[in-house]
Structures are given as C-alpha cells and as structure tokens.
Amino acid sequence: MSGQRTILVVDDTPDNLALMSRLLKDHYKVKIANSGRRALTIAAVEPRPDLILLDVMMPEMDGYEVCRRLQADPSTTDIPVVFLTARSNQEDEHLGLELGAVDYISKPISPPIVLARVRNHLQLKRAADLLRDQNSFLESEVTQRTEDIRAMRDATIVALASLAETRDNETGNHIRRTQDYMKVLAEKLVENPKFGAFLQPETIDLLYRSAPLHDIGKVGVPDSILLKPGRLTPEEFDIMKTHTTLGHDALSKAEEVAGTGDERSFLQLAREIALTHHERWDGKGYPQGLAEDDIPIAGRLMAVADVYDALISKRTYKDAFSHEEAVAEIRKGRGTQFDPDIVDAFLGLEGVFRDIAASHAD
Structure with a gap:
C-alpha cells in the first residue's frame, strides 16, 4: 500500500512476535526482530x-540498551520507541521514558x-517530520538568502572600490593583491598573542572583504592632484591626505544607514582601514598622528599590504621596485613606519607575497 507506515516489533519470544x-x-x-542486535x-x-x-526483557541486549543505542545514533534518534513489557512498576516505566x-x-x-497508541504516535511522528522538514526548508532558505546578501555586499564593495581605482588607472589589480596580502598576514598573526583575540576567523574574513575599500576616499580627490605625474606640492599633498577622512566619513554614513551596531561589521573595519x-608606528603618519597600539590592527595590516604593493607597482612618478x-624597504620601516x-x-x-603579486600581476 502506497504510503503505508512501517512498524518494527522487537521481542525474543516467537509467540509474541506472531501475536x-x-x-x-x-x-x-x-518488520520483526528477535534480538536487540537484529x-x-x-x-x-x-x-x-x-x-x-x-x-x-531480552537476553544479551535488553530493550533499555537498544533504546540507548537508537537514541545515540543520529540516523535513528527520531524513530519513536514504545516499550512493551511485563515489568510495570513505576521505576521501570520512568527509566524507559x-x-x-x-x-x-x-x-x-x-x-x-x-x-x-500506535496510531497516535504515528500521527505525532508525521507532524514532527513535517515540522522538521519545514524547519530544514526554512534554514535552507535563510542560508541561501544570507549567501545572496553576502554576494551582493561583496559585489557592491568591488564595484565601489573599482570606481575609486578607475580614477587612478595605473593601480591595476591592486585591490585583489592587497586583499590577499591582508588575509595571509592576518592568518599568520593569529599565532601571536597580541593579535589572536582580535583575529578570529570571522574577523579575518571581514578584513578580506572590506580591504578593497581602503582608498574609496580617492573619489573625492581632484584629478589634477590624483593623476599628477610629478611630485605633489605640500598643499596638494594635504588635499591628497584627505582621501582617508573622506573614505571614513562616507563609510560611516553608510554604516548609519545600514543600522549595524556590530563592532566587527565589515563597514566598521572598512572605515578603520580607510582612515x-x-x-x-612612530606617530608621524596621517590623518590623526596615531602611534603604536593606538592604531587599529586593521589599519596596521593594510599599511604593510598597501606600501608593499605600491613599491612593486609602476607609477607615473616612479618605476616599480623589485620584490x-x-x-x-618594509624591513627598514620596522618600528618606525610599521x-x-x-x-x-x-x-x-x-x-607568499611575491607569489600573490605574480598571480595577480597587472
């Protein structure tokens, strides 16, 4: 019969199984089984x-032990068990339940x-199975929607970052390279007690995804300065430096609109990196003149990733450095710049940095 439910009867006595x-x-x-193992x-x-x-009451393995093993196995734990026994004292019944x-x-x-009772318990199981299936479907839908949102977020990040980089057309694959540099640096520093508490797996993932926005503020810098082939004047350099605050402020506004209060949100990390x-490290940087551990870890990581990539890349005002x-240069900046x-x-x-640079060469 289509859709017929299956009952397994377990008893060591043939007459009881027949009954x-x-x-x-x-x-x-x-279905019948004349032993617990069967x-x-x-x-x-x-x-x-x-x-x-x-x-x-069965030899070798009693019903209580069979029930324990059924409950311990994820594949059988949802099968309802009804004890049939001549032992009817309250202690035995309590143990079974x-x-x-x-x-x-x-x-x-x-x-x-x-x-x-069999009919009632089968109805209960059918309802439980339906609810479980619905929950699984809902979980699957939530997972898919979450993945869709993340994909849209990542696409938006890349689009925004690419928009900024198109105004500085010599940077090429700078976005992709700095992402990978940040990721491998963060994963390496997990071993360091100073960084391990911050660099949890989810934070490393957020750092990787937010890294492309580090220069988003360049969209607010005039072309005459951003694309100038020669050295900037002090006044022009002051304007160039504002890309850090412009990027930070834009991302802060986006964070307000998004309404996220999570300290580890990608927007929070993105604005820290941008700023x-x-x-x-020696306090002589910009825009705030922060020093040492007052500089957020995200900013310190990007400082190394960004400078390394800038050094190995050709610009209108300089030739590319070798690896x-x-x-x-990075080693020379240890304890002063970095x-x-x-x-x-x-x-x-x-x-690893050299390999990343080669795999995403301009």
Missing part, C-alpha cells in the same frame, strides 16, 4: 521504521489500546 504481527499487519507494514541492524537500513515496539521512549505499554496487551592605513627591494610584529610576519611570508 503482534497478526494485530498490526492489516494496518501497517510489519533490531539495531534493521533500524539502521533505509527505509527506516516509523515506530518501534520494543520488549524490555528517561531513555527517550515515547510510551510504555504493559503486557498482557489490550489490542485496541495498542492500536490506538588609518596611512598612520605610522627584494620592496622587502628591504608595527614590528606585522613586519616580522611579513618577512616570514615574503615568498
């Missing part, structure tokens, strides 16, 4: 039974009572 089979066979598909084998095979009627059984029927059985990636020359611990991590990864 239960006769009682149930006109209403359900019946019952576990049958229950583990698809299609699994919809309900198990389980004797308590504590182990996860849904009901306890005393022998000698009353056929109408057994049929009624502080030109700060220096070795760029590494020497956080010493981040420089040490960089030096341990300089081969």
Whole structure:
C-alpha cells in the first residue's frame, strides 16, 4: 500500500512476535526482530521504521540498551520507541521514558489500546517530520538568502572600490593583491598573542572583504592632484591626505544607514582601514598622528599590504621596485613606519607575497 507506515516489533519470544504481527499487519507494514542486535541492524537500513515496539526483557541486549543505542545514533534518534513489557512498576516505566521512549505499554496487551497508541504516535511522528522538514526548508532558505546578501555586499564593495581605482588607472589589480596580502598576514598573526583575540576567523574574513575599500576616499580627490605625474606640492599633498577622512566619513554614513551596531561589521573595519592605513608606528603618519597600539590592527595590516604593493607597482612618478627591494624597504620601516610584529610576519611570508603579486600581476 502506497504510503503505508512501517512498524518494527522487537521481542525474543516467537509467540509474541506472531501475536503482534497478526494485530498490526492489516494496518501497517510489519518488520520483526528477535534480538536487540537484529533490531539495531534493521533500524539502521533505509527505509527506516516509523515506530518501534520494543520488549524490555531480552537476553544479551535488553530493550533499555537498544533504546540507548537508537537514541545515540543520529540516523535513528527520531524513530519513536514504545516499550512493551511485563515489568510495570513505576521505576521501570520512568527509566524507559528517561531513555527517550515515547510510551510504555504493559503486557498482557489490550489490542485496541495498542492500536490506538500506535496510531497516535504515528500521527505525532508525521507532524514532527513535517515540522522538521519545514524547519530544514526554512534554514535552507535563510542560508541561501544570507549567501545572496553576502554576494551582493561583496559585489557592491568591488564595484565601489573599482570606481575609486578607475580614477587612478595605473593601480591595476591592486585591490585583489592587497586583499590577499591582508588575509595571509592576518592568518599568520593569529599565532601571536597580541593579535589572536582580535583575529578570529570571522574577523579575518571581514578584513578580506572590506580591504578593497581602503582608498574609496580617492573619489573625492581632484584629478589634477590624483593623476599628477610629478611630485605633489605640500598643499596638494594635504588635499591628497584627505582621501582617508573622506573614505571614513562616507563609510560611516553608510554604516548609519545600514543600522549595524556590530563592532566587527565589515563597514566598521572598512572605515578603520580607510582612515588609518596611512598612520605610522612612530606617530608621524596621517590623518590623526596615531602611534603604536593606538592604531587599529586593521589599519596596521593594510599599511604593510598597501606600501608593499605600491613599491612593486609602476607609477607615473616612479618605476616599480623589485620584490627584494620592496622587502628591504618594509624591513627598514620596522618600528618606525610599521608595527614590528606585522613586519616580522611579513618577512616570514615574503615568498607568499611575491607569489600573490605574480598571480595577480597587472
């Protein structure tokens, strides 16, 4: 019969198995097991039974142990178990229910009572299965929507960052390279006690995704300054430096609109990076003149990633440095321009940086 429910009857006595089979066979598909081990084998095979009627007193493995093992296995834990037993004291019944059984029927059985309870428990299981399926569907939908939102967020970040970079057409794959530099640096610094608490996996992911926005403020810098082939005058450099605050302020407004209060949101990290990636360890950077640990970790990481990439890239005002020359410059800035611990991590990864630069070469 299509859609017929399956009952597994477990009892070591052949007469009891025959009795239960006769009682149930006109209403359900019946499987039988004459031992606890056989019952576990049958229950583990698809299609699994919809309900198990389980004797308590059996040799080798009693019903209580069978119930324990069914509950411990994720594939069988949702199958309802009804104990059938001649042991009817309250302690035995309490133990069975504590182990996860849904009901306890005393022998000698009353056929109408057994049929009624089996029917009720199958209806309950059908409702539970439906609810579980609905929950799984909803979880799947939420997961998909979350992935869609993240994909849209990432696409928006790349679009905004690309817009800024198109105004400085010599930067090429700078966005992609600095993302990867940030990620490998952060993963390396997890081993350092100074950084481990901050650099949790989710934060590293957010750093990677927010890194492309570090120069978003360049959209507010006039072309005459941004694209000037020669050295900037002090006045022009002051205007160029405003890209840090312009980027920070724009991202802050976006964060207000988004209504996120999470300190580890990608917008919060993005604005920290935009504002502080030109700060220096010795306090001589801009725009705030922060020093040492007062500079957010995100800004300190981007400082190394950004300068390395700027050094190995050709600009209208300079030729590209070799990898070795760029590494020497970063090493020279240890403790003055850059956080010493981040420089040490960089030096341990300089081969990885070279490979990233080569894989995303302009």
